[in-house]
Amino acid sequence: MIIYRAVPFLLIAAPPAILLLAVLALGSCTMARTSEATTSRAGFYSDPDSYAGQELVKELDRRAVRAQLQRVSEEAQR
Numbered sequence: 001m002i003i004y005r006a007v008p009f010l011l012i013a014a015p016p017a018i019l020l021l022a023v024l025a026l027g028s029c030t031m032a033r034t035s036e037a038t039t040s041r042a043g044f045y046s047d048p049d050s051y052a053g054q055e056l057v058k059e060l061d062r063r064a065v066r067a068q069l070q071r072v073s074e075e076a077q078r
Helices: 002-029 051-077
Strands: none
């Protein structure tokens, strides 16, 4: 008898529960995974052979060259 009384509540609760589980399952299946190349080794600026450090040095060199070119162009305009 108790089962017969619970059937209407189960019918009401089942569709939202199924929808919630479907959304959670599909969301976890389509979640972006991090490639192993990025997670295999953390890059720090202080590492002598780090890619991040090399990019930082390149950017600092670019800024120094840009500042020097700007100084030269300002002197040429005078």
